[in-house]
Amino acid sequence: MSPGAAVGAPPVGAGHAPPSLPPEPKVTPMKKITIDPVTRIEGHAKIDIYLDDAGHVADTHFHVTQVRGFEKFTEGRPFYEMPSITARICGICPVSHLLASSKACDAIMAVAPPEAGAKLRELVHCAQFVQSHALSFFHLSAPDLLLGFDSDPARRNVFGLIDQNPEMAKMGVALRKYGQQIIEGLAKERIHASWIVPGGVNAPMSPEVRERTLAGLPAARALADKTLAFFKTVVDQFQEEISNFGTAPTMFAGMVDRDGGLQWYDGRLKFKDAEGATVSAGMRARDYAKFIGEASLRDSYLKAPYYKPLGYPAGVYRVGPLARLNVADGFGTPAADRELAEFRQRCGPVVHSSFHYHYARLIELLHGLEKIERLLADPSILSTHVRAHAAVNCLEGVGMIEAPRGVLIHHYKVNEQGAITWANLIVATGHNNLAINRGVMQVAKHFIEGDKLKEGMLNRVSALVRAYDPCLSCSTHADGTLAMEIALRGPDGTVLDRMG
Amino acid sequence: MPEKISIRIDGEYVAAQEGQTILEVARASGKYIPTLCWLESITPVGACRLCIVEVSGVNRLLPACTTPVQDGMSVTTHSEKLAAYRRIALEFLFTERNHQCAVCVSNNHCELQAMAQRLGVNSVRYAYTFPKLPVDVSHERFVLDHNRCILCTRCVRVCAEVEGAHVWDLSSRGIRSMVICDMSKPWGESRNCTNCGKCVQVCPTGALAEKGFAVEEMVKRDAKVTRLASRRGGHQ
Numbered sequence: 001m002s003p004g005a006a007v008g009a010p011p012v013g014a015g016h017a018p019p020s021l022p023p024e025p026k027v028t029p030m031k032k033i034t035i036d037p038v039t040r041i042e043g044h045a046k047i048d049i050y051l052d053d054a055g056h057v058a059d060t061h062f063h064v065t066q067v068r069g070f071e072k073f074t075e076g077r078p079f080y081e082m083p084s085i086t087a088r089i090c091g092i093c094p095v096s097h098l099l100a101s102s103k104a105c106d107a108i109m110a111v112a113p114p115e116a117g118a119k120l121r122e123l124v125h126c127a128q129f130v131q132s133h134a135l136s137f138f139h140l141s142a143p144d145l146l147l148g149f150d151s152d153p154a155r156r157n158v159f160g161l162i163d164q165n166p167e168m169a170k171m172g173v174a175l176r177k178y179g180q181q182i183i184e185g186l187a188k189e190r191i192h193a194s195w196i197v198p199g200g201v202n203a204p205m206s207p208e209v210r211e212r213t214l215a216g217l218p219a220a221r222a223l224a225d226k227t228l229a230f231f232k233t234v235v236d237q238f239q240e241e242i243s244n245f246g247t248a249p250t251m252f253a254g255m256v257d258r259d260g261g262l263q264w265y266d267g268r269l270k271f272k273d274a275e276g277a278t279v280s281a282g283m284r285a286r287d288y289a290k291f292i293g294e295a296s297l298r299d300s301y302l303k304a305p306y307y308k309p310l311g312y313p314a315g316v317y318r319v320g321p322l323a324r325l326n327v328a329d330g331f332g333t334p335a336a337d338r339e340l341a342e343f344r345q346r347c348g349p350v351v352h353s354s355f356h357y358h359y360a361r362l363i364e365l366l367h368g369l370e371k372i373e374r375l376l377a378d379p380s381i382l383s384t385h386v387r388a389h390a391a392v393n394c395l396e397g398v399g400m401i402e403a404p405r406g407v408l409i410h411h412y413k414v415n416e417q418g419a420i421t422w423a424n425l426i427v428a429t430g431h432n433n434l435a436i437n438r439g440v441m442q443v444a445k446h447f448i449e450g451d452k453l454k455e456g457m458l459n460r461v462s463a464l465v466r467a468y469d470p471c472l473s474c475s476t477h478a479d480g481t482l483a484m485e486i487a488l489r490g491p492d493g494t495v496l497d498r499m500g
Numbered sequence: 501m502p503e504k505i506s507i508r509i510d511g512e513y514v515a516a517q518e519g520q521t522i523l524e525v526a527r528a529s530g531k532y533i534p535t536l537c538w539l540e541s542i543t544p545v546g547a548c549r550l551c552i553v554e555v556s557g558v559n560r561l562l563p564a565c566t567t568p569v570q571d572g573m574s575v576t577t578h579s580e581k582l583a584a585y586r587r588i589a590l591e592f593l594f595t596e597r598n599h600q601c602a603v604c605v606s607n608n609h610c611e612l613q614a615m616a617q618r619l620g621v622n623s624v625r626y627a628y629t630f631p632k633l634p635v636d637v638s639h640e641r642f643v644l645d646h647n648r649c650i651l652c653t654r655c656v657r658v659c660a661e662v663e664g665a666h667v668w669d670l671s672s673r674g675i676r677s678m679v680i681c682d683m684s685k686p687w688g689e690s691r692n693c694t695n696c697g698k699c700v701q702v703c704p705t706g707a708l709a710e711k712g713f714a715v716e717e718m719v720k721r722d723a724k725v726t727r728l729a730s731r732r733g734g735h736q
Contacts, residue, residue, distance in 0.1 A: 076634065076635050077635060078635065078637050078643055078711065080711075080712055080713075080714055081603060081605070081714070081715065083714065083715075084602075084603045084714060084715035084716075085603045088602065088603065192602065194607075194714060194715045194716040194717070197714040197717075198712075198714065202714065202717065389712060391640075391711070391712065415637075417637040417638050417688065418637055418711070419635060419637045
């Protein structure tokens with residue numbers, strides 16, 4: 001998210017005029033339902049749903065309620081401190097910020113990390129995907145999928161999951177543990193590791209860590225296979241959700257290599273339109289401002305990036321697991337490619353339902369494990385040449401990677417001495433902001449009717465947001481318990497009904 | 501020959517020489533007194549107030565690093581009162597500047613952090629002042645981050661006494677005190693700095709650091725500087 005944008009800073013991109021703000025929501029005489037906070041997501045958000053006199057959903061607003069300020073308070077800091085500072089944006093995917101930030105610093109130093117340094121960064125990135133995707137599926141979304149959207153909200157959380165399906169809960173813990181232990185083995189710390197630095201990483205991989213990681217791989221693979229097989233047996237039960245969860249066609253963006261294969265660590269950003277035609281084949285990180293515009297929303301601290309050539313808000317696009325599967329030609333690893341073929345056979349060549357973020361996430365989890373195996377099989381990964389040293393050689397740098405939730409961009413400008421003079425961050429969930437907003441409206445319109453509230457209806461609105469696995473404030477965590485409060489107010493503001 | 505005297509530290513008789521400080525005598529007899537600004541073989545200044553001790557017959561606390569011993573003196577180095585005041589001194593250091601350990605180049609190698617852990621300061625009871633302070637990155641090899649400075653003046657003393665360049669000084673008074681270079685110039689424009697890096701190596705926190713060192717990477721080597729100072733007949 002961009003606090004800078006939220007408090008009225010001009011959007012990025014030289015010569016780009018900011019799009020006009022959308023009109024203020026009409027509060028009266030409509031009834032308003034508020035979901036605050038949206039639970040089982042990373043970060044804080046609330047949703048307002050406005051009903052007309054007939055009780056139909058007239059409008060919805062998805063608000064991200066926190067401001068962070070990283071772009072501002074890092075001004076003046078030495079650029080090489082940025083990875084560790086921006087890693088604090090998130091406790092779940094700090095590795096993503098460390099990598100995007102370090103890549104931006106690489107650009108400022110005008111160096112490429114040594115081969116082993118780049119591979120080790122890629123390895124830790126894959127481990128991060130495994131643990132993050134496992135967290136999203138098992139801990140945050142599985143309660144909806146396994147216990148039911150309409151199940152008792154007091155039990156519809158990770159604890160309910162442990163009670164009802166302990167096997168599934170243990171699988172989630174085991175997969176997350178495997179990813180986290182790789183990170184710990186390489187970086188000595190699981191969260192906010194200081195190991196990823198500008199120029200590469202600060203220590204080589206020990207053979208023992210390599211052996212230990214390889215030893216745990218078959219068990220992790222078996223769990224990933226089992227989870228995916230299980231998901232495929234239940235996915236058809238959710239036809240109504242699949243048909244109504246953010247199915248409005250949008251563009252998609254994802255990082256690919258020269259051959260069009262999916263890339264998480266390094267590559268170019270490819271945009272496809274809603275029909276699956278390529279509209280931009282290979283955006284380089286440093287050119288992002290030519291392709292991505294950033295709009296400020298009146299009622300959210302999350303800015304809304306859009307595809308610049310189409311303007312705002314027409315240029316809405318999505319990122320993340322589903323977008324990557326829609327954009328890439330393939331994974332380049334056999335099991336994930338097989339699953340991708342089946343995914344396309346089941347759901348079509350371009351999949352729009354945001355419900356399928358879950359499906360895409362599980363295929364990516366499998367790919368992550370395959371990629372870990374491939375990287376570890378390469379003997380050069382044990383090389384001790386893992387870091388390039390340099391001072392400031394370029395006054396600007398952009399780092400772009402695929403975080404578990406989508407494209408993450410860090411852009412810094414420095415003075416001759418290396419102090420940050422300006423920073424811009426486009427965090428993955430931001431790209432999805434417009435699509436989430438539209439999806440919330442669609443789900444609300446389909447599932448909510450009249451002034452009698454059913455908790456399950458509103459849970460589906462939250463679940464739409466949850467499907468994107470958004471990292472909204474990127475550093476706070478939902479604790480898995482239900483903390484939702486919903487108030488239904490009449491035109492004069494009196495509370496007609498309250499739940500939670 | 502300095503006259504031999506006897507003092508009591510925590511009730512124990514200890515032999516000392518006239519002219520020695522309480523801290524020197526305590527250290528020589530294996531007694532621990534916490535310090536932050538003190539540095540072996542460098543002139544003590546009593547800036548941090550962590551080495552405060554109780555002396556019988558004196559109704560105020562005295563810094564052990566600058567108080568000379570006297571024959572028959574009875575010193576208490578550890579008491580509830582001392583622990584409380586040392587804690588306050590440390591808490592004030594944390595509130596005066598922006599000490600964000602997690603993102604500091606000296607995290608896990610910082611004397612301020614280690615002292616807080618040793619003295620059990622795991623929270624601060626006073627309001628942080630959050631001053632807006634500059635970071636001087638103008639030097640080619642080193643960086644000065646005022647946010648992490650505790651005004652111990654080790655840099656000032658080492659530069660003047662060991663290197664002989666006297667680049668550093670303190671400007672202003674009280675809470676506005678700042679370490680300044682060459683009478684308030686950016687470090688990179690200093691004509692006196694010899695780029696020796698001694699100030700960096702003796703700085704107890706991440707305030708002075710080598711450029712390009714990422715978080716947790718700045719390990720200081722102050723023993724090299726104090727050994728040099730000792731060989732040159734530094735403060736005895």
